[in-house]
Amino acid sequence: MKRRLDHRRLALSRRDLLKAGGGAAVLSAFAAAGCSASGEERTVDLGSSDTLRILTWLDYIDPDLPGQLQASLGLQSLIYDELWEDNQSGYATWQENQTGWDIVVPTYWLAAEMIDDGLVEQIPLELIPNHVNIEPTYLTPSWDRGARFHMPWQAGITGIAWNTDTVNRPITSIADLFSGEFDGRVAFNQEMREVVGLAMLLQGNDPSRPTAASADQAMRALEDLRAAQQIQFVGSTREAMRDEQADVAMFWSGDVGLVALENEEMSPDQQLNLDFAVPDEGGIQWFDTMVIPKGSPNIAAAAAWMNEVYRPEVAAQITAWVGYVSPVIGVQDALRTDPGLAGLADDPLLFPTAETRSRLFTWGQLGRFDGEAELEARFQAIVG
Amino acid sequence: MTTIASSAASLTRNVATGGLQRLGSRPGRLRTIAIVTVITILVAGVIGFLAAGQVISNTNEISDNTGPLLIETQEMFGSLAEADAAATAAHLSSGQRGTGLDRQQRALYEEALARASSSLAAVASLSAEDPISNDRTLSIGETLTRYAGQIEASRVMNEEGIAGADDQLRSAIGLLQNDMSADVAELTNRAQDRLLDQIESPWFWPSMLAYAIAVIVLLLVMAYLAVRFRRIINPPLLLAMVVIAGVAIWFGNAYFTQQAALEDARQGGYESIKLTSEIQREAFRYKAAESLSLIEGTLSGQIPAQRESAGRILANDETGLIGDVVASADSDRERAAAVELGLRWDRYRATSQQVAASYTGDGTASAALASTTGNDQFNGFNTAVSSVLFDNKLQFEQEVEAAGDALTWLRWVVVGGAVLAALLAWWGLALRIREYR
Numbered sequence: 108m109k110r111r112l113d114h115r116r117l118a119l120s121r122r123d124l125l126k127a128g129g130g131a132a133v134l135s136a137f138a139a140a141g142c143s144a145s146g147e148e149r150t151v152d153l154g155s156s157d158t159l160r161i162l163t164w165l166d167y168i169d170p171d172l173p174g175q176l177q178a179s180l181g182l183q184s185l186i187y188d189e190l191w192e193d194n195q196s197g198y199a200t201w202q203e204n205q206t207g208w209d210i211v212v213p214t215y216w217l218a219a220e221m222i223d224d225g226l227v228e229q230i231p232l233e234l235i236p237n238h239v240n241i242e243p244t245y246l247t248p249s250w251d252r253g254a255r256f257h258m259p260w261q262a263g264i265t266g267i268a269w270n271t272d273t274v275n276r277p278i279t280s281i282a283d284l285f286s287g288e289f290d291g292r293v294a295f296n297q298e299m300r301e302v303v304g305l306a307m308l309l310q311g312n313d314p315s316r317p318t319a320a321s322a323d324q325a326m327r328a329l330e331d332l333r334a335a336q337q338i339q340f341v342g343s344t345r346e347a348m349r350d351e352q353a354d355v356a357m358f359w360s361g362d363v364g365l366v367a368l369e370n371e372e373m374s375p376d377q378q379l380n381l382d383f384a385v386p387d388e389g390g391i392q393w394f395d396t397m398v399i400p401k402g403s404p405n406i407a408a409a410a411a412w413m414n415e416v417y418r419p420e421v422a423a424q425i426t427a428w429v430g431y432v433s434p435v436i437g438v439q440d441a442l443r444t445d446p447g448l449a450g451l452a453d454d455p456l457l458f459p460t461a462e463t464r465s466r467l468f469t470w471g472q473l474g475r476f477d478g479e480a481e482l483e484a485r486f487q488a489i490v491g
Numbered sequence: 492m493t494t495i496a497s498s499a500a501s502l503t504r505n506v507a508t509g510g511l512q513r514l515g516s517r518p519g520r521l522r523t524i525a526i527v528t529v530i531t532i533l534v535a536g537v538i539g540f541l542a543a544g545q546v547i548s549n550t551n552e553i554s555d556n557t558g559p560l561l562i563e564t565q566e567m568f569g570s571l572a573e574a575d576a577a578a579t580a581a582h583l584s585s586g587q588r589g590t591g592l593d594r595q596q597r598a599l600y601e602e603a604l605a606r607a608s609s610s611l612a613a614v615a616s617l618s619a620e621d622p623i624s625n626d627r628t629l630s631i632g633e634t635l636t637r638y639a640g641q642i643e644a645s646r647v648m649n650e651e652g653i654a655g656a657d658d659q660l661r662s663a664i665g666l667l668q669n670d671m672s673a674d675v676a677e678l679t680n681r682a683q684d685r686l687l688d689q690i691e692s693p694w695f696w697p698s699m700l701a702y703a704i705a706v707i708v709l710l711l712v713m714a715y716l717a718v719r720f721r722r723i724i725n726p727p728l729l730l731a732m733v734v735i736a737g738v739a740i741w742f743g744n745a746y747f748t749q750q751a752a753l754e755d756a757r758q759g760g761y762e763s764i765k766l767t768s769e770i771q772r773e774a775f776r777y778k779a780a781e782s783l784s785l786i787e788g789t790l791s792g793q794i795p796a797q798r799e800s801a802g803r804i805l806a807n808d809e810t811g812l813i814g815d816v817v818a819s820a821d822s823d824r825e826r827a828a829a830v831e832l833g834l835r836w837d838r839y840r841a842t843s844q845q846v847a848a849s850y851t852g853d854g855t856a857s858a859a860l861a862s863t864t865g866n867d868q869f870n871g872f873n874t875a876v877s878s879v880l881f882d883n884k885l886q887f888e889q890e891v892e893a894a895g896d897a898l899t900w901l902r903w904v905v906v907g908g909a910v911l912a913a914l915l916a917w918w919g920l921a922l923r924i925r926e927y928r
Contacts, residue, residue: 231824233822233824236830242871246874247599247870253878255881370579465595
C-alpha cells in the first residue's frame with residue numbers, strides 16, 4: 108500500500124495544535140504509521156493490494172485522519188493525493204488517469220458537469236448509512252436531487268480579508284477591492300465563478316441567477332481593472348498575503364484558521380495578521396464534493412470512506428482542522444462535546460448565522476453549453 | 492333440344508361426379524388434407540402473429556408511455572409540493588423580505604415550478620391519446636397557471652403591504668391540495684388501469700390453442716398416413732410439428748418471461764412508486780396544514796389532532812406508509828433510500844412539533860422556524876422521496892426493458908415458424924401424392 112501526503116500538511120494539524128499546541132503529535136502519528144519525515148512526497152508501502160485512492164485539494168483534511176480512517180476501515184492501502192490545486196488543473200490531472208482514483212473532490216459545478224457527462228458512479232447508498240447526515244440544503248441542487256451521485260465534502264464562503272498591519276480600516280465592501288485604492292495590492296484567486304460572482308454582486312446583479320449580460324458586465328469590470336494593473340490573480344490568496352504581494356484579497360473562509368495555525372509556528376514579526384468579512388454586498392458560497400469516478404475498482408472502499416467521514420465525530424475532526432462549513436448534520440453538537448474544540452461550535456465562519464447565510468450567493472451557472480465555457484475562456488485570458 | 496339438354500345435364504353430372512371421385516380418390520383426399528393442414532398452420536401463425544404483436548406493442552406502450560406517464564405524474568406532484576413549501580416559506584419569512592432567505596426560497600420555488608412545468612409538458616404529451624387523461628392534464632395546466640398567478644399576487648401584495656396576501660396564498664395552497672391533487676389522482680388511476688390492461692394479453696391463450704390445434708392436426712395427418720401408407724414416419728410432417736411446437740414453446744417462454752418481468756416492474760417498481768406518491772401527498776397535506784395554521788394564526792402549543800393523525804398515516808413503523816416502503820424494499824439500495832426517507836420525515840416532524848410548541852404571540856418565532864429549519868427538513872424529506880422514486884423508476888424501467896428483451900425475435904419466430912411448418916407440411920403430403928403419378 109502506498110500513501111502519499113504533501114509534506115507541508117504534515118507540519119499542520121490544527122486539531123493537535125489546538126489541543127496540544129504543536130505539530131509534534133502529528134509527526135509522531137505518521138511516524139507510527141511507518142512514514143519517514145523526509146522528502147517532499149512520502150510513500151508508505153503497507154504491502155497490500157486493497158487500495159483506496161483519493162484525489163483531493165491541498166490542506167483539506169486533518170493529516171492524522173487518513174491514517175486513522177485507514178486503520179478503522181481496515182484498508183490495507185490508502186493513497187491520498189493532494190494534487191487538486193484548482194478545478195482546471197485538478198480535472199486535467201484526473202483526466203490523464205480516469206481510473207487512477209476512487210474518490211475525487213471537485214467543486215460542485217464541476218461535479219455537476221461530470222455527472223451530466225456520465226463520468227460518475229451512483230453513490231452506493233446501501234453502503235453509506237450516514238448519507239442521512241447530509242444537511243438538507245445540499246440535497247436540493249437541480250443537477251443531483253437527493254445527492255445520489257455526490258457527497259459534499261466541505262462548503263466555504265468567499266469573502267474579503269485584509270492585512271490589519273498594513274490596512275488601517277475594515278474592508279467590508281467589494282467596492283474596496285475594485286476601487287484602485289490599494290494600488291494593485293489586491294489579490295483574486297483563479298476561480299472564475301467566485302471572482303465574476305463578486306463583481307456581479309458589486310454591480311447589483313445576482314450571481315445565483317447569472318445572465319450573459321450580467322456576466323459580461325462583470326467581466327468587463329475585471330478586464331479594466333486588470334488592464335489598469337489594479338488587481339492580480341494568484342493561485343492562493345493566502346500565500347499572496349503571506350508573501351506580502353497583497354494587502355487585501357478575496358479569501359476563503361477556511362484559510363482564516365489556516366493562517367492562524369501558520370502564525371503559531373512563526374515569530375511575531377513573520378506573522379500575518381488579517382481580518383475577514385463577508386462583504387456588505389454579499390459573499391459567494393460554494394462546496395466541494397466527493398464523487399466516485401466511473402470505473403473505480405474500489406467502490407466499496409470509497410463508500411466506506413464516505414460513510415466514515417459522515418460520522419459527526421469524524422466530520423467534527425475535519426471541521427476543526429480545515430475551518431470550513433461542514434455539510435454533516437451533528438457536527439456542531441460533536442464539537443460541543445469535545446472540551447478542546449467546544450469553542451469552535453460557535454464560530455460564525457463554521458456555522459454561519461441565518462443573517463450571514465441570507466447574504467450568501469451560490470453561482471447559479473449559465474449553462475455549460477450556454478456561454479459558461481466562453482466565460483471561463485475569457486476569464487482565463489484575463490488571469491493570464 | 493331434349494338431346495342437348497340431356498347432354499348438358501349429363502356433362503354436369505359427370506363433372507360433379509368426377510370432382511367427387513377425384514376428391515374421393517387418394518391423391519385428391521391427400522391434396523385436401525394438405526390444404527387443410529397448411530391452412531390450419533397458417534391460421535395458427537396468423538393468430539400467433541397477432542398475439543405476439545399485441546404482447547410486443549403492450550410492452551412498448553408500457554415502456555414508452557404508461558410507465559413514463561406514471562412516473563412523470565408523481566414527479567410533477569412532488570415538484571409542486573416543493574414549490575408550494577418554498578412559496579409558503581417565502582411568504583412566512585415576509586419579515587425578512589429582500590434578504591437572502593426570501594431570495595433563496597424564491598429560487599427554490601422557481602426551480603421546483605420549472606420542474607413541475609416540464610413534467611406537466613411530458614405528461615401532456617404522454618396522455619394525449621386518452622381524452623379523459625388529456626382533460627385532467629389540461630385541468631392541471633389551468634390550475635398550475637392559476638396557482639402561479641396567485642402565488643405571484645400574494646408575493647406582490649405582501650411586498651406592497653396590500654391586504655389579502657394571506658388569502659391569495661391560502662387559495663393557492665387550496666388549489667394544489669384539492670383541485671390539483673384530485674386531477675393527479677385521476678390521472679394516476681387511469682394510467683394504473685392502463686398498465687394493468689397492458690400487462691394482460693388476451694390473444695396469448697387463443698394463440699396457444701391455435702398452435703395446439705395445428706399440432707393435433709399434424710398428428711392426425713401423420714396417423715392417417717401411417718395407417719393408409721404403412722409409413723410410420725413422415726419426416727417433413729414430423730419436422731413441421733416440431734417447428735410448431737417449438738414456436739409455441741418459444742412464444743410461451745417469451746410470454747411468461749415478459750409477464751414475470753412486468754409483474755416485477757409492477758410489484759417492485761410501480762407499486763413502490765404508487766406508495767411513494769401516496770407518502771408525498773400525505774406529507775404535503777401535513778406541511779400545507781402547518782403553513783395554513785401559521786398564516787391563519789390558529790397554531791397553539793401543539794399540533795392539532797387532525798394533522799397529527801395525518802402524520803401518523805406516514806409513520807416510519809409497521810403501521811405507517813413509510814414503514815411499508817421500508818418493508819417492501821426489495822434491494823439493499825432501495826431499503827437504504829427508504830430508511831433515509833423515514834429518518835428525514837421524522838426530523839421534519841420533530842421540527843414541526845417544535846414549530847407548534849414555540850408558537851406564542853404573533854407566531855413570528857414559529858414562522859421563522861418553519862420557514863428555515865422546517866423548510867430545510869421538508870426539502871430534505873422531499874428529495875429523499877425523489878431518491879426513492881428514482882430507484883423505483885430505475886427498477887421499473889429495467890424490468891420493463893427485460894420484458895421487452897424477452898420478446899426480441901418473437902415476431903420473426905412466429906412468422907418464420909408458421910411459414911416453415913406450412914412448407915414442411917405441404918412437402919410431406921406432396922411426397923405421398925407424388926407416389927400416385
